[in-house]
Amino acid sequence: MASSADENQADNAVAEVPGDGLVAVVKRDCPTCELIGPVLADIESRGSLTVFTQDDPAFPEAVAARVHDADLGFSWHHDIETVPTLMRFADGAETGRIVGWSRPEWESFTGLGGLGDGLPEHRPGCGSLSVDPAHVDALEARFGGSGLSARRVEFGSQEDLHEAMFDRGWSDGLPLVPPTAERVAAMLAGTSRAADEVVANVAPDLADCTVEKAAVNAVMAGCRPEYFPVVLAALTAVCNDTFNMHGMLATTMPVGPVFIVNGPIARQIGMNNGMNVFGQGNRANSTIGRAVQLIVRNVGGGRPGEVDRAALGQPGKVGFCFAEIEAAADGSTDESGGTGWDPLCTDFGFEAGTNAVTAFPGEAPRSVVDQLSRDPESLARTLAASLNAIHHPKLVLGFDAILAVAPDHSRVFIDSGWTRQQTADRINELTTRPGSELVRGADGIAEGVPDFLAEADLPKFREGGLHLVHCGGGAGLFSAVIGGWVNGEVGAQPVCVEIDPWR
Template sequence: MTDVLDLPDVDDAWAWTAACEERGWGDGLPTVPPTEERVAAMLAALPPDLPHLGPLPPRGVTPTLRSVAANAVMAGCRPADLPVVLAALDAVQDEAYNLHGTLATTHPCAPMVLVSGPVCDALGINAGGNCLGQGTRANAVIGRALSLVLLHVGGARPGVLDRSTQGSPAKYTFCFGESDSPWESLAVRRGFGADEGVVSVMAAEPPHNVNDHGSTTGAEILLTVAGTMAQPGSNNVYVRGPHLLLLGPEHAATLHRDGWTPDTIRAHLWEHARIPVSHVSAGNRRQFVEWGVEPDGDAYTVSDAPENLHLAVAGGAGKHSAWIPSFGGTALVSRRVP
């Protein structure tokens, strides 16, 4: 069966965009036509030892390298970006990530792609100022390519198989780099070498900002972080599962100066990020019980163990950090970039 389509007027941007709309392709933004020549250029640059790709839910179709490359072209990727896309695609196929559930859910989760290691500099992946925002091609296109593969091959079309109640802007693209940290990087703490390129994926909500300009000690900053995490509308409260604290470098520096480490930070937040029972409705408390979640004394914990809070550093100058809750029924999964 051929995977080649002969479409007229593809070289006309408006006609191509209209053709995509007719077929239900794309995320609403214009795409680059995946001509055979562009796809071939993508594939020609691939290294050996590529991950094995399995069937993508909900549709159950197994992508080929050509179809992944076609989506990468559509997203605006350069050939050098494709290995990162493939690593991320491999990671979301880990059973623990729960791809089917994360794509079909009413929750607004998106496939977050955190990239660590020298590959960030090599590809220009932004781990600094506005790394979670617009303005950097690599961040924009790598996350977008993954979303397009899940849309086109997996079939996670909004309103049909993607049943998100409101969705989120992160569903367009959610990719950023891990910056230099006063501690070992997240990837190294997860067992990878400092010289390896690593992607870590998680079905995540968009970042929740933690603004703290006034605190002057690590303990004070963590008080603000704990307060931000202690909100009753998070999936993590009752579905449990992973969440990520993305410290801005200035907050991280203060914490490091005061002797905090990733392990002591998450142990502290486990104890202090608590949701008072009085902040949870009676109906929700009943539902939490059905899911096996009871308060610890007069408050609920955020997730079910301190180890479920992951920690990384990214961002530029300023007194902001971010807490990134997840779908809950997912995992932070890391893969080496081939």
């Protein structure tokens, strides 16, 4: 985590409280606290009272036993939510409290009569500085139970934090958000998992990534805390032998993890599944995938030019994440496109409506244009012809694919009663071709399949290798193809993981 040399270094120790007696917590910026200043002075003159003042160390002037709660440690540790709060201590332990000002309650609590004669009988208090949103993250980071253990990296007061983080090799080439203790603590609030819990073993260095390390990188990526459950699930999805992140890094092909989010959580965190779905402008889409890639870089050691050997790469390797259009509980969608297709997560055994993220080993998307087809058979043939070109028109069975179908194209199928599976089945039929057209040397092209396959009918994709996803803007007769890496047991396979929104 980053911290600058000129950060507040005040002692974290909590001011001691008297073993026995009364303690009041106040702040000058509270009309009720100002009102009861004379009452506090009266109580002090008739017994034992210590006043902890949150903002102004000179307040209340009429009280001698004042303690400036400068770091708000006393207020935080004693769960002060409202000022004024009046507490009673015996043998160093709190035995009772009241909040706000009420003459009858204060007189009963203190055993003193005649308090605040001439003052209003009741006045509500104000919010404590220790629960003010401006302070709560810093207090949680300093005093809370988040268990932050990451090494603090000190920066000089004259250093530019953004340049310093880049110089230390933490960045993917874009500016990073400094992962201060306050920001990391706030990110950890997005999950109930312990900061020291290991989420995954990250390739290529096979380093353990704890929840805290994931939070540090999620902060640097620009995530909000509510995105963090998706980040943790996405990280789990890529860190296993099935997805084979190490192999994908080492390949010279231009592929990286593509994340597709299903379920209500996509709406809850404001993900984009519509217009410009693969593009810029949506914070959740832009930062979730980036967070995972930064973890692979900074925890796992997967850096370009080292283990990452991509000959060309592609922009999606910074982070590629989007949501799918699917029906809400009320049957509505975010885009005009119908609700006739099950979501992608059902390909992996999850029910529709499950919060899930699918990690797909993919390349950059390429557009498919068909402005004229109005029947499903014609459109299926267009899509099949485009899918045949993945990596090479004569290479088959080796590469999975995502076919992203935008609403104006999906409507052609849905209005004709074609389900997502029926559409995929027909496209698979149309992408099956005679081996004689695909063997090496056919059509004057050296690339192709071995000669012994010349008499076989060869499908473009292995069984279950074509995945249809419903996304994109509601105007425009387009789809998109996202080709995969070498799939199956010799390469990588898509992995779908359920997201626990509370984790």
